[in-house]
Amino acid sequence: MNQRNQTVPDLGQVRDIAEFVEALRLLRLRAGGPSYRTLASRVGPLLRPPRELTHSTLSDLFRAGRRRLDLDLVTATVRALGADDKAVAEWWAACVRVQTLTTVDGAAAAVRRLPPDLATFTGRHAEVEALLRAVGQVGAPTVVLSAIEGMGGVGKTRLAVHVAHVLVRAGRFADVQLYVNLRGFDPDHDPAEPGDVLESLLRQLGITASEVPSDLAERAALFRDRMHGRDAVLILDNAADARQVRPLIPASPSCLVLITSRRSLAELEEAVWHQLDVFSQEEALALLGRIAGAERVAAEPEAAARIVARCGLLPLAVSVAATRLRARAGWGLADLADRLEREGATTSEIGGAAFDVSYRDLPEQAKLVFRVLGLHPGLDFTAASVAAPAGLTPEEAAEALELLLDESLLQQRTAGRYEIHDLLRAYAGERAKAEMSEDERRAVLQRSLSWHVAVVTLTALAVSPDRVMPPIDPAVAGVSAPQAHSAAEAVPWYARERANVMQAVAVAGRLGFSSSAWRLPIAMAYFEELGQNYRELERLMSGALPHARIDGDPDGETDVARWLSFALAAHGRSAEAIEPLTRVLEARRAAGDGLRAGRILGSLAESYVGIGEPERGLEYALEGIRTIEESGGPVPSAMLTNTAVSLLKLGRNDEALEIQLTFVERSRRADDMRAVSLGLRNIADNYLQQGRYEEAGAAFEESIKVAIEVGDLYIQADSLNGLALTLRDRGLIVEARARAREAREVFAGLPEQEAARLLARIEASSMNYVE
Template sequence: MRFGILGPLQVGGGESVVTANRDRIVLAMLLLHAGQVVPVDDLVDAVWETGPPVTARGQLQTCVSRLRRLLATAGVPGDTIVTGPAGYRVEIGPDDLDAQVFERMVAEARAAAAAREWVAAGETYRAALALWRGPALAGLSGAAVRRGAAFLDEQRMLALEERFEVELRLGGSGDLVAELTELVERHPLRERLRGQLMLALADSGRRAEALAVFRSGREILLGELGIEPGAALREIQRRLLAGDDPAGDAADRVPGREESGRAPGGEAGGRVADPEAGVAIREAGGPEPTGSVGAEEAVLPTTGAQGSPAPASRPPVRCLPRAIADFTGRQDTVARLRKEIEDGGPDVPAVYVIDGMPGSGKTTLAVHLATALGPRYPDAHLFVDLQGHSVRGPLTPSTALAALLRQLGIPGERIPADHADRIALWRTELANRRALVVLDNAASTAQVSPLLPAGAGCLTLVTSRRRLVGLDGVRAQSLSVLEPGEAVELLARIAGPERIRAEPEAAAEVVRRCGYLPLAIRLAGSRLAHRPRWRVADLVERLGEEDRPVLAEFAVEHRTLVDAFALSYAQLPGPVQRTFRRLGLHPGEGFDRCAVAALTGLSLAAAREHLDELVDAHLVDEVDAGRFRLHDLVRQYAAELAVVADAEPDRREAVRALLDFCLHTAVEVSATFEASGNLRSVVPGKPARPDLVAVSARQGRGWLDAERANLVPLVILAVEQGLYRYGWQLARANWRELYVGGHLDELIQTHTHGLRAAEALGDDSGIATMHNYLASAYFRLGEFQRSADSLQVVIAIWERLGDVAGLSMAYVNLGLPLMMLGRTSEAVRHLEHGLALARQTDDWRTMPNALTNLGNGYMELGRYADALRVLRNRLFLARQHGKIDVVADTLGGIGAVYGRMGAYDAALSRMYAALRVLRTLRNHFAEGDLLNEIGAVERACGRPAEAAARHRAALAAMRDAGDRGGECTARNLLGRDLRDLGEVGAALELHHQALHAATRIQCLPEQARALDGIAACLRPTDPAAARSYWTRALALYVQAESPEQHEVRRRLQELDRAVDGDPG
């Protein structure tokens, strides 16, 4: 089998070659729906559960491309993943996926069982179950994947139960006891398994043990769910007590196999008796009831333990707080929850847990929802504040039960003192009522469990700042912050719609600074409402004052945001509180457990435990599997706590440890694919936490992608903390990923701050390094003169320091902006000098760049033989040192030279081979350049439509990469293609766009080509205008020493002959 999901994700029959979490989630989603199209939106939601980035679709395409490549390395054809108009699907054979084989074999086993071929059925069940290697998709998180995995795990359990039925028929009971005992311990609420264990024990002569299994199961069901065992399980118990065959007269009486799902006697769902007769009250931990029905079961008359009147005589109870009139937002959540509850039917008990961070509006939502659903539950509307996060401490379950019973009208003297008796009375009182219960501000599962009604027709809404993961059979709704539009609407309802409409931009900024948190918005809106002379902009100004704690603005009378956060913080264990404070020092958008371990000095395991605690407390959000973030206001709170509670040297050391970890991880990852190979020499030394660096570096580029948003804040933090060496070295370590990925704004920000750090240190080497890499960004942005100026600074520094290697690299880099400025001969001279210096020091790291840039220079001058010579030399070096990216880039360059020479077949074979490699390396710049060259050759071969397709792709790649010069080239080349296709108007527009952009960035060659293209478009209709444009183009071509000047001269001469009437 090629794929395995019945256990950890497996590809190619071995351990999965897919290691990045995002890739694994996408592949898992496709395999869970094998043969079906999985919509792009579903994949985006699976990967980014709490809100995808704007680039999500593009990242998903990259992810699928990478998956195809990885599958190929595992011997799986790349076209297994098929792109459709609406999404992606995997096309596999019937034996390629273990889950499909399992499904088929289970169907065969069921068919054999239906035909009463028990031996064949048993063998087939065993073979099917042997395919499982552990829980489905073990190790993968994410709600969508876990839903699919949970379905598969349930199918496994059903197959196990069906297999045991067959085995029991075959008489192998004794061999089944140990296996069934283990499964019942792991799945105590599966009554079918428990019944099968009882039958196996009874068949082995161990009837007393079988009855003990029933009793323990009954206690679990009553204690955790408040229900009695089902009819089938009770029937086995009855037969055991009576001394009958526990399997009954018919073998089909094994639990869970009744055709109608009814217990003997016709009672649906395994109820104890007619509701009019009584309800079960036994609670786990309470005294064993006695009576005529024996020790296994007891009922209580509906008059209640203390003689309460029957429900029909009781007046309705209404104890809900007033719903907030300005409830805003969450409309989709409210609508979905209402539909789920209403579709559940009137007689189905339901429990919903609404959890979220402090101030997210949990209570407001619960009360709003309860008020809206109130008419469905006419008998009682109950509400209790469990004080889970209160300075007074949480209510005990017994105290909460007393409060709820009093709301039902039970006098205090009739409320039992014993906890178990209170639970029994509570559930008895609600057994025949249609009641709605709101349990607000819950602290824990243990606090809530005894308060859950057992009767059908009750709805319980629980709110908590913690995830109550221990509650079985409930539905959870986690609240995030509001959407921006909802947040502004809430502010308007509180502060007044006219004020908000008058200052929409200021209002948007207020809610942004509130982090879209409902409580923060309410407090900010209340301040505006109580200060009618304030403009909204005044509040924005106060929220932005650096010398005033922002959190202080979120306070009205005795209600503050700080108090809300403080109550959650106070309930954390001391070590976890310290971790929370350390997180306030992290300046970025998100972090992983390794970063937390670095900040805190904890082990990875301890960091994970602390994060789990903080996530459960809703002080930290897990935004993706293994990626976490703090809400902006929570981060400010944590940072303020750190200043108060932790000494300044401790805080600074924590920051240094974080920077050290990030720096050395970036070096370890980037050094593996950076062509120059000098990164390790720029950042010497060893990491303080090599264990963390090793774990993170295994993620490769995935780690760099995840941390990119943190890079600018980290470099700024290093400068602010005076940790200057980390500032400039961290910028340098991330240069290639920013450059190749087209993240030029971040490149300039990091290296500008890095330059400040190097200058503060007086480190000339760091200053030269920052200028050198800033020049690369300026070049791609079309700021060619600025790029050249920066490199002149670099040259001056290296000359003063006598650093020949640095000098050779600077001269080589200087050649590129000079060429774009039209100073091609001067550029070639600098390139030749840089190459000579590199050869002088045997610097093979600089030689490849020198050779490729020199090849481009020779090609621009029409010296094609020289261009081929130096590019072939570069190819030899690249192969010698195993640099696949350099090999691909050089092949593309050689192909481009062949294209200029008219050797089109040789050109295309090399360029398409190079393109396949470059696309796997995510080098958008090189890919765009190569697509431009391929398109030019396609056009020269008489295929303008193919050429246009390549140039459109090049234009898109250059836009993604932010390469303005490359965009100009692509527009000019695409204009030529469209002109050949007869789309002259579109071509003219593209050339004008190129001319405008090239003039703005002073790109002389593309200015000339744009003028050339405009002239060609105008030639048939306006020869005079065409002549003017060609004349201007010729002047620029001559200045740039471009061989294209000869073709323009020929066209001008041809035009002049046509005007003079000379056919030539």
């Protein structure tokens, strides 16, 4: 059937976000299937306000598994696809309805994160049946654990994923499907810490960063609570040992946990054990035929047997060898068998000869990229992240990565993102060590780390251009820096890259790249602050501080100490920040560095206000401004805020107002509209405290308007509450109640946990409306 002739479903029958996205896809097909790039150019001018839209942002709207929809983007997209006003209104109503239903009915809690079940899955009939029999125990008094053990490359992951998909297709485990790579045997990365894994799992289950406990036991308890009673399957892949696994096991008998490991996990006494061996010859030949062609295998049975024997019947090696055959239609099977028997394995694992053959037949550029992947700090890769360390353009890197994917030397779970099996990563590392000098290998790592610093910095500055950031060379990022024009675009990008960026920080610190070890956390700080992830921000800055001191860059210790101070203040621990700030202040003064000494004075002002000494805070704030001005530098906006807060604490509202007005004026000039919205809210609150209701109302109204434009729901709701207080104090009770209701309705379309977090912030706000 021609997809373009399919009709869009009755929107009244659409039940959830998944069905809504499917309806959008059909609408796009009916409109002629315009490319995402073309459609983005049509949608951007229809947004409010109009803006340039990237094709990747638009394509995300059509992505399966979404849990939230941008209402403005949906309506603009529908209109760009040819819908008239009546149809646009119907789509708008349906979008609101499915998001509300998702929040109320809990459908958003359905999480589907399994890797794909590959069409090349072969054999393992007895193992699959054994695992399915074990699943029959789900519903027993305890959670069912099935542990799949075996050597690297034997197919443990594919078996676990296949079984999970078989069960899901049969209607089991519809609530939650989770997958975690515990990286227990990755040659270049430490095994994943259980606490970090739990944070990731909780975030996938809808828990916000600020709600994730810091203690491992508390995280495990919260995870068990969120999984209780859920029809859930969890794959814990590549487990290092039982210690790593135990905190990740839910307690509900409705859950199934599939664990894979190269080691025996006999300490998990409650687990059902499944030992996985290499393929039988029949299974290995079947996989060879499935990839390379059954007719070719049948035509040369003796050569086929030689190939799988040389691969040690190891599924990963057979897959790589078969892919080599598929790419060489002119080869006979005997040609490959001869090559494999001539090669000597250069890796300790079985199948190294198959890797050798595939690697040595690659074009030089693909070989280079493969070696770079053996050194790359990322957990997964994009063309942009590989281009810089390889010294290629993103287009050249993408071409090489696709070639490696075609050769089965890489894996892909998500379009545009690549992963490498740890055996192949080890082999790539061997090739890098054999073919590159130590200086060349360190240069690859340095370029990779510098790329991460540059691209995260540029993304943060695109959203908040008035921030003071350490200088970077934009050319390092090339054309790979995302063209983010709002937090709505930049924050999802950071969320996708966050695990890789965190890993880059760890690699920089471990291998002594001190400059990157502090610059990268500084670049990340904006996003961690935006997500209110203050615990992680404190951890990052605490780790960065010694590297900043070693590096000797005056920006380093200054900026890291200031961010550490900010994170501690967010926890109510401002007193702990005074000593490191004072140490940096003394060093900057001794060096005659007024600009950085002034910034440190501003952070000390914030710390002293935090411990209840606003008089001393004001002294430091004013001294900091004076010091910076005398040094000829611009005063950072944050210092204006610190000064205003100190004055307000002392009841000197008029003086604070002058500074607040200056802050908003500067933010407008810098086009930092989120800061404008925040500044207007603070001005309005000041007016409200002075009883200047008309001016307060006008400032709150403008703050609300700007907050809506930039998508900051918290400032929007807080300003609505402030407006409600203003109306109440004027005696307009009915209007005040209406505005207070609006403040709560701002969060109506969010996932339940996110809405609860923001409502808790509103309730803690000084402007919370209470009857």
